[in-house]
Amino acid sequence: MTNTEFVRHLSDKMELTEEQTEIYVRQFVDVFVKEISAGKVVSVQGFGNFESKEKTARKMYNPSTKSFKIIPKKVVLNFKMSGALKEKINN
């Protein structure tokens, strides 16, 4: 499902125009990501937890060039679904 489909579906639910909902969605996502990147764990009830996780730098070996490459550490958005979502999905 693409973003546009998602926005269309959401607009139907919110009884808003697609353009407006798209703007809202973008703003919401920006705020959402900003909160997470601030180091906060956002727990969405019935859906899961969004969390920023730090991946440590590691050494990578490229077998074709036989050279080592260092992948620097980075922060990754991590999501863990909740039990409620699991039940919803599996039933």
Add this chain to the structure above:
Amino acid sequence: MSEKITLQSVAEAFSKACGLPKKTAEHLARAFFETITEKLNTDESVKINGLGTFKIVEVSSRESINVTNGERILIPGYKKVTFTPEDGVLLDNVVNSVENKEEKVNKKEAMEEKATIKPEEIESAKPEINNTEENVAVISAVVNEADEKVEEEVNSVLTPEHVEIKEDEFSGIDMLICTPESVAEIKLELENARSVAAKKLAEAKEARREVLRLETLLEKMENGVKPEAVEDNVACTNSSNVAASVDTVSSGVVASMVEEATVVDQLACAESSEDVSADSGSEDNSIMADDNKIQEETIHVAAETVASNNDAVSVELPNTSENKVEASEISDAISEETTESKENVESMIESSNDGVNENEIPDAVESKEPVEQEQSEGDVIDFESNNVEANHSDSVESETQEKDDQVDASNEQTQNPDVVQEVVTASIAEGQPKENSESKEEVLNRFLSDSSKPEPVKEDKDYWLLWVLLPLAIVLIVGCSFIAFKYHSDKQKKELKELPVKPKNNVTQQKTTTYSQSSNVKNADTLINNSKAKAEEKTEVQEQKPATTTSISKNTTSKTSQEKQKTYVLKRGETLTRVSRKFYNTADSVNAIIKINKIKNPDNVQPGTELKLP
């Protein structure tokens, strides 16, 4: 640690950012995730720009073990939602440069470690090379020791050096008998034989070919005697100036025999020997000598005179009756011819002696060279076998008798070095008559009686038995060695055979040739025993190595069998799930089977593959 906030707080922030009322913001936020869940149920994947993709992944059921009971538990499969963030989301561009530097340092260290490992590996590889070199050295040392032992044995059996030289002289006589044509043919054959022998390392092959060559040589020698009579002058002139003076073929033989005697002494000795021969006619040999006298003509006389000219004429008289009788005949013809030929003969003899001793071949004695080389190349077995074969096949022919007589004479020479020359002359004189109706035993009896040995008759009987037994033993030895070489020719030739076999062959060949001509029958027996022992040792050595290799392979197979404890060979049309059902009554241990067997593609497993069962 990290502050945990709910979606509501996010909605507040969202409402502040976009100016929406709180309720609508919260409603929108909830609707946002509700739609995601709904769409996940239908489409299984939802992509949101700026955030990432939510995806439903099915987790298959798996088997586990209850830690408390140890029972197998089936964890049922389920669906889960995975989220892959969009690239660059939450990426902290603030990367610690310090950490990068540290890792670079680590990288360099790792590279240095590699560099250090390389020389170590090289060093570790070197000892292996050293080991191989050591092995080669050990093998060569063993070979040298064996050669030394052989030499010692040969020396112990051999009579003093001067006897050997005389034997070589006899070999030279054989050569002189050859006509130039036969010599040329023999040379060609020899060259071919040498090239072939150098290429092929196997002893058995060499021996057989050399046997054939020697047989051909004997035949040619035998054939060559008759034409020589016609071509005497040419042959003699080519080989030696002495031949011109002598009309018959025997002149060549005589010339070779004359080597040690001076001309003046020869004449006097011949005259004195004539008288003694007449007196000694009463002896056993005298009868045979009488027959020889009638048959032998001037040729024989000339040869005998030369023979009788040898240094110790006075000593010869009592011992050899035949020589005396013959010498009387010879003396008549010799008086005219010998004076001219003496000088040439002496020079020829010296050259032949030098060539025999040092293996150096003078230009004038070209005819001698090939024969000597052949003899040196040929194994003892071959030489003896040729003689034996000649005895069997050509027993009727007098030519073979001549050769046998010569060999016998050489054998006797070793026994009595002082009388050697006399005996030799006698043997030649006897052998020369082509029409000799005398049997070999009689000839042998003469020689034995001449050599004044205590047990002549017994040795003769033993001697003939040996002649019969020798070829059989030789054939067995050659066959065994040939089979052994064929068996292990491919792998073991390079290291083992090239080094040890070549020197052994050379040593044995040279020594054995000298032996066969000079040594007594007893010596010949010892030689045969030695050669048998050598052949057996070689075969044993060759057999031991393959045995070790087979044992190693057996060990490896046993190890592999031990490793395979619980295995199942996949049949055609069988799947891993069926296998798991067959052994565990569930299809859920498939993953375990795949994990243990490290199967990359469980959907395509070839039938016949062995599966380890967990």
